[in-house]
Amino acid sequence: MFNNSDGSSSSNDTLSLWHYDGEFLDKSHIQPLTTLGYLGTAVYLTILGSIATLGNGSVIAVYIRQKKFRSKPHNILILNLAVSDLGISIFGYPFCTASGYAGYWLFGDTVCQLYAFMCYTLSMSSLNTLVVIAGFRYISLCHPQYAYRLTHHVTAFSLIGVWVYSLLWTVPPLVGWSSYTYELFGTSCSIKWTVENTSEMSYVVGSCLFCYLLHLLLLGFFYYKVARRLRKLNLRGQHAMPAVRGRRDFLTSSRMQSESKATMMCFLMVILFMVAWTPYTVSSFWSVLVEEIPLAAATYPTMFAKSSCVFNPIIYAIAHKKFRTFLFQTCCPWLYRRVGLCKSNPYLEQQRKDRLRKQKGQIFCVQYTNGNVYIGPHGSRGCWSEDGSGDGGSSGRCHYHRASGSVSTLRVDNLARRPHAGNAPKTLHPKGRKYTVQAQVEPVPRTDNDSSSSEDSVHDLSCIDFTVL
Known part of the structure; x- marks a missing residue:
């Protein structure tokens, strides 16, 4: 060569x-x-x-x-x-x-x-x-x-x-x-x-x-x-x-x-x-x-x-x-668009996320315990709880359950804002008092050093896109 x-x-x-x-x-x-x-x-x-x-x-x-x-x-x-x-x-x-x-x-x-x-x-x-x-x-x-x-x-x-x-x-x-x-x-x-x-x-x-x-x-x-x-x-x-x-x-x-x-x-x-x-x-x-x-x-x-x-x-x-x-x-x-037409199809998942972003929504933080769910604006404390004892200004009955994938569904019933400075309560959705919200959430697992009891421990969730469906 x-x-x-x-x-x-x-x-x-x-x-x-x-x-x-x-x-x-x-x-x-x-x-x-x-x-x-x-x-x-x-x-x-x-x-x-x-x-x-x-x-x-x-x-x-x-x-x-x-x-x-x-x-x-x-x-x-x-x-x-x-x-x-x-x-x-x-x-x-x-x-x-x-x-x-x-x-x-x-x-x-x-x-x-x-x-x-x-x-x-x-x-x-x-x-x-x-x-x-x-x-x-x-x-x-x-x-x-x-x-x-x-x-x-x-x-x-x-x-x-x-x-x-x-x-x-x-x-x-x-x-x-x-x-x-x-x-x-x-x-x-x-x-x-x-x-x-x-x-x-x-x-x-x-x-x-x-x-x-x-x-x-x-x-x-x-x-x-x-x-x-x-x-x-x-x-x-x-x-x-x-x-x-x-x-x-x-x-x-x-x-x-x-x-x-x-x-x-x-x-x-x-x-x-x-x-x-x-x-x-x-x-x-x-x-x-x-x-x-x-x-x-x-x-x-x-x-x-x-x-x-x-x-x-x-x-x-x-x-x-x-x-x-x-x-x-x-x-x-x-x-x-035609490969993997199932729940795990990345194209369908991306299309669903795009539709959610087009709807009106805000960035929220979510925290939950074994009995309570706290939803609050980004950077603030929780504002709703199941028993009405939260630090925020609204209360109602919230049920948390895991859905498939990384999307979790929060079913919120009878959720209304508390009156502020004499104002009348306002529901969060004009069509009724029952509605569903979907959000992209990411729980932080408890570590071995977490000394709090399981009843009082709060699993913090990352900031999410909170959208009323």
């Missing part, structure tokens, strides 16, 4: 494949592969390009079609990752793949430089975006008092910073600080890693430090802090007693699981990106220290680095349940 290190071919056929038809770039360092070697790289890139285009295109389609996926600011960062990876598969793979089938670079020196600039910029954008995602996770979990500031505007400014920082390191080779040139095997283009003067040395060292090592340190710091925070919250949730009244001061178990899964997904994205690019970085820095590196040491890391844009869509599909649902709904809406 590889030729001798002096650049001579192992066969006359390989020599005849290489055409020195460039305009101004130096090609004396090129060591051509064998015919089989070029064919292998071309087939490999064809497979990678197809998977990357389909996967990242699906992510973008889900973002465009699904409003819920667009509602969260951090999903804009996921979109930017998909756009960057799709850009590599569109603007990078076709040129390198076609040249691999031909056995030489087909498109001239100018396109070679533009190709290297595009691939370098898009790869830097992906790495910068991973750092921003890690920073968002760090702020949300370690400094939740500032999480409300992570709005769409902040995310947009972060993305501007991502692209500006990328261009700060990818434009200089076009204007004289180092340069873009052919890779050692001749069918791809990149930074000129072999240095001949101080200017080229400074750029290569700066790129390794500020375009890789700095990002690695930031990612390590962010995820180390996030892991410690999640561990503390997990321990606190195991030992803390649920709050009888008011808000709980710790994350619920489902929230913990959600945060842990999201963090693990982001961390896995970082790990795979680093695994893909670390060999290439080592190979590039090696070329700075020695005059010539083996052809295999330049080819394999380059091909492996090109796989980085394939990993993210696969991670989303495996680790993100909602993304799988959105993807299925986007790509196969007709089939999605």
Whole structure:
């Protein structure tokens, strides 16, 4: 697959494949592969390009079609990752793949430089975006008092910073600080890693430090802090007693699981990106220290680095349940509506939730004991009880029972507001005194440290969408 290190071919056929038809770039360092070697790289890139285009295109389609996926600011960062990876598969793979089938670079020196600039910029954008995602996770979990500031505007400014920082390191080779040139095997283009003067040395060292090592340190710091925070919250949730009244001061178990899964997904994205690019970085820095590196040491890391844009869509599909649902709904809406027509069908469940949101309702907190049910506005005490002894301003007979899935039904009979300041009582529903409400609830289980009796213990429920049916 590889030729001798002096650049001579192992066969006359390989020599005849290489055409020195460039305009101004130096090609004396090129060591051509064998015919089989070029064919292998071309087939490999064809497979990678197809998977990357389909996967990242699906992510973008889900973002465009699904409003819920667009509602969260951090999903804009996921979109930017998909756009960057799709850009590599569109603007990078076709040129390198076609040249691999031909056995030489087909498109001239100018396109070679533009190709290297595009691939370098898009790869830097992906790495910068991973750092921003890690920073968002760090702020949300370690400094939740500032999480409300992570709005769409902040995310947009972060993305501007991502692209500006990328261009700060990818434009200089076009204007004289180092340069873009052919890779050692001749069918791809990149930074000129072999240095001949101080200017080229400074750029290569700066790129390794500020375009890789700095990002690695930031990612390590962010995820180390996030892991410690999640561990503390997990321990606190195991030992803390649920709050009888008011808000709980710790994350619920489902929230913990959600945060842990999201963090693990982001961390896995970082790990795979680093695994893909670390060999290439080592190979590039090696070329700075020695005059010539083996052809295999330049080819394999380059091909492996090109796989980085394939990993993210696969991670989303495996680790993100909602993304799988959105993807299925986007790509196969007709089939999605007809698969699993039962109570557990996610499409029917989502449609039911959408109908509930369209009705008038408020956010409430629910608490219940063995004999009482307390329903109150978000952040307040319970306002209704079975025996009329609650802290709020209304009373009535409430019956709680579990329904299938995560939706619980509260049957409320003869529920009316108490008079306030001489006002007459008002029923909560004009059609009668009996009605049913449905709500998304999440009970917090009692811990072993709960010393209260079973008769007085209150199982606190998370905030819910309280809707009169």
